[in-house]
Amino acid sequence: MNKKSNLLLPFLLIAGTTLLMTMYILFIRELIYLAYQGKAPDWFNAIVQNFYPRFIVEKNRFDLAFFLAKADQVIIRFSVITLSGSLLLILYKRSEKLKAKLNLFWNQSSSLQNIRALRVLFFSSLIIIFHDVYFDLIALGKAKVFYKPILPLNFLGIGFPSDSIILILYISFIVSCLLCILNFKPILFSIITILDFILIQAFIFSFEKTDHGFVTFTYAGMILPFLLYEYEKAKQNQSEVKGWPLQLICTCICICYLLTGLEKIFISQLDWLHPDTLRAYLELHQAPLGLKVASNDFICSLLPALVLIFQLGFISILFNKKMKWVFLPAGILFHTGSYMLLNVGGFLNPWILGYLFFIDWGNLPLRKKPHNSDYAFFSFL
Amino acid sequence: MLAGIIIPFILLTDIFPFLRLGMFAEPVKKETQKELFQVSYIDINNKETVLDSKSIGIEPHFFLYLARNHYYRNESEKFIVKISEISAQKNIKEWQIKKIIIPLEKGTRPDTTVVYRKPI
Numbered sequence: 001m002n003k004k005s006n007l008l009l010p011f012l013l014i015a016g017t018t019l020l021m022t023m024y025i026l027f028i029r030e031l032i033y034l035a036y037q038g039k040a041p042d043w044f045n046a047i048v049q050n051f052y053p054r055f056i057v058e059k060n061r062f063d064l065a066f067f068l069a070k071a072d073q074v075i076i077r078f079s080v081i082t083l084s085g086s087l088l089l090i091l092y093k094r095s096e097k098l099k100a101k102l103n104l105f106w107n108q109s110s111s112l113q114n115i116r117a118l119r120v121l122f123f124s125s126l127i128i129i130f131h132d133v134y135f136d137l138i139a140l141g142k143a144k145v146f147y148k149p150i151l152p153l154n155f156l157g158i159g160f161p162s163d164s165i166i167l168i169l170y171i172s173f174i175v176s177c178l179l180c181i182l183n184f185k186p187i188l189f190s191i192i193t194i195l196d197f198i199l200i201q202a203f204i205f206s207f208e209k210t211d212h213g214f215v216t217f218t219y220a221g222m223i224l225p226f227l228l229y230e231y232e233k234a235k236q237n238q239s240e241v242k243g244w245p246l247q248l249i250c251t252c253i254c255i256c257y258l259l260t261g262l263e264k265i266f267i268s269q270l271d272w273l274h275p276d277t278l279r280a281y282l283e284l285h286q287a288p289l290g291l292k293v294a295s296n297d298f299i300c301s302l303l304p305a306l307v308l309i310f311q312l313g314f315i316s317i318l319f320n321k322k323m324k325w326v327f328l329p330a331g332i333l334f335h336t337g338s339y340m341l342l343n344v345g346g347f348l349n350p351w352i353l354g355y356l357f358f359i360d361w362g363n364l365p366l367r368k369k370p371h372n373s374d375y376a377f378f379s380f381l
Numbered sequence: 382m383l384a385g386i387i388i389p390f391i392l393l394t395d396i397f398p399f400l401r402l403g404m405f406a407e408p409v410k411k412e413t414q415k416e417l418f419q420v421s422y423i424d425i426n427n428k429e430t431v432l433d434s435k436s437i438g439i440e441p442h443f444f445l446y447l448a449r450n451h452y453y454r455n456e457s458e459k460f461i462v463k464i465s466e467i468s469a470q471k472n473i474k475e476w477q478i479k480k481i482i483i484p485l486e487k488g489t490r491p492d493t494t495v496v497y498r499k500p501i
Contacts, residue, residue, distance in 0.1 A: 051394050057453040070393060077391045142438025145463040146447055150397050198398045205397065208450055209443065215400050222398075223382065252386060256402055259390045263406040272406070280409040283485070344404075 006093045010086035017082045024075045032071050036064045073266055105318075106247055109240035113362030115231040116183075118246075121361070122224065123180040123190075125353040126173075126197065126217070133200055134170040138163060140207060149206045160203060172196055186228045194221035213345055216354035219252040249357050254315040257331075261311030273308065275300035282341060290341040303337075310334055317358060328355050417481040418448035420464055425472045437467045448478065457497035465501075475500045 034040040035048055036059060048055050052070075059067065091098055140147075144160040161169065173196040176189040198221075201214060227245035234241040264272045271277060278300045282290035293299050310330050316323045335349040345351075389401035420432040434444035451460035461476045478497040484490075 051392055057450055060453045074391060074393060077393075081387060081391055139438055139440075143443075143467065145466050146439075150395075152397060202397060207443070207447075209446055210395060210400060212400055212402060212404055215402065218398050219382070219386065248382060252382060255383065255386055259386070260402040260404065260406075263390070263401075263403045267403065267406040277409060281405060284409070342405075 007090060010089040010093075013082050013086045013089075017079050021075060021079060024071075029068065029071065032068060033064065036067055077266065106244045108243040108247060110243040110246055110360075111362035112231065112234060112241060114360055115227060115241050115246075115362075117361030118356065119183070119186060119224075119228065119231075120181050121356045122220065123177040123193065125350070125356070126193065126221070127177050129214070129217070129348065129350050129353065130173065130197070130200070133173075133204075134166060137161070137166045137170070137200065137203060140204065141166065143207070146208070147206055148208055150202055153202050153206060160206070169196060169200060173200065187225050187232065190221075190225045190228055194218075194224065197221055214350050216253045216256055217350045219256070220249045220354060220357060223249050223252070246357065251318060253354050253357065254318050257311045257314035261308055264308065264311075273301075273304050275304070278304050285342040285344070287341055287343045290343075293341055307334065324358050328358060331355060414485060415483040416449070417483065418445055418452060419479045419481060420444075420448065420461070421477050421479065422468075422470055422473045423475045423477070424470075425474050427474070429477075432464065432468065432470075436469075437464065452478070452480065452496060458499065461497060461499045465499075473501050 031040055031044050035044060035055075040048075055067070092102065141160060141163060147160040149158065149160075173193060176193040176196065179189040180186045180193060197214075198218060201211075201218065204211065223245050227241075227249070230242045230245060268277065275297055279294045282294040282300075293303075310327065313323075314327050314331070317327055332352055332355075335345060335352050336347060338344045339346055339349070385396070385399040389396050389399050393401060393403065395401050420434075421429050422432060423429045434441050439447070448460060451457055457478050461478060465473070465476055476499040477495050480494050480496045482492045482494075484492075
């Protein structure tokens with residue numbers, strides 16, 4: 001009975017997925033056709049507007065097949081995720097070896113020095129990447145007639161902030177970052193910092209354009225208060241820090257890379273590897289170095305393959321720590337290359353700064369030197 | 382947390398603060414032309430001036446993005462109304478939005494069409 005109830009959830013997931021796929025093939029595909037023609041029922045148009053607001057713009061640029069392919073994507077992705085999740089769940093319930101491995105993965109501990117250094121580096125990086133956000137928000141304020149609040153702001157009825165509120169948000173962000181660096185009530189101020197960070201991003205993204213540059217830092221920041229809580233607990237007990245939040249941060253960053261790679265495969269299949277795809281992007285963005293690369297067939301064939309290997313392979317860091325010495329430098333090259341070839345991001349890319357979570361700062365060779373100033377600095381904080 | 386990251390991947394949309402990471406994944410065809418949008422105004426002396434987006438506090442690339450989005454949503458009128466609200470220009474007789482198609486092939490000339498006019 002117990003074993004049966006253990007397997008109930010995965011089997012329910014499998015049955016639910018099968019039912020959804022059947023309904024999609026029989027009814028939902030037809031509704032998408034009607035939405036494209038402008039003849040779908042209001043309730044379906046409302047769903048489309050909420051989940052895919054760009055539909056109304058993009059239907060002027062793409063044909064029906066493009067949107068049907070997108071809907072197919074949702075169903076395929078949902079099925080792949082739920083079916084593989086169910087399979088993993090069944091394996092987890094049945095295999096003691098897998099259970100032990102997963103427990104080991106999440107229960108790795110970390111040194112106090114490492115978390116202390118991470119705290120200082122993370123909040124310092126936040127100040128660096130958002131140091132000029134006050135001026136960005138003030139500039140956006142001039143164009144606030146175009147303010148179109150994204151879902152949480154829309155839901156809460158929050159309008160674009162006045163200049164004085166922007167100043168308060170900015171000062172509270174910088175001050176709470178500094179207090180975290182100085183280890184003054186770090187749990188409380190890390191929560192304030194990340195809420196501030198998310199709110200500021202929400203205002204910036206409410207002008208119809210999303211910047212993916214801060215995504216890994218945002219996810220890391222959402223988990224960081226838990227890591228600092230474990231740090232405080234370990235400090236009191238003079239023990240190692242429970243490392244599950246750090247593992248979760250690293251897992252989130254790896255999944256981000258995996259998903260960017262999978263997006264390319266799901267959307268463009270192997271066409272993404274065709275040199276013309278990269279060439280088209282390079283010509284679209286008109287970066288001087290990108291235009292030079294666009295004229296070289298060999299590089300246009302090689303780079304997309306390397307990018308896919310990098311994005312899909314990055315997650316291997318989680319299973320083999322030595323791989324970080326391959327993938328972290330590759331990541332620096334990837335993001336710097338994206339900036340130079342496509343004018344995307346900058347040299348100081350928050351995705352690169354996210355790599356600081358993969359380095360064990362408490363176990364760097366420089367620590368072995370007793371009078372090393374870097375180590376002394378982190379110890380003081 | 383992990384579910385928050387994966388759901389935008391499944392639904393192909395952002396659920397802020399969780400974002401879909403579909404940058405550069407869409408299939409692109411080799412562009413043979415570039416599309417630009419320009420806003421201009423005609424004053425009472427019939428002089429036409431192209432609006433500098435920076436004069437109303439908007440960066441040019443962001444201005445172009447907004448103009449394109451409004452155009453494809455058939456909201457060019459709304460766009461012009463918003464622009465005229467934040468512009469300090471006086472004595473204007475008419476606002477215009479122009480769509481400029483620039484062929485990437487050398488030696489071919491751009492094609493400009495007025496896609497929306499709003500007399501004041």
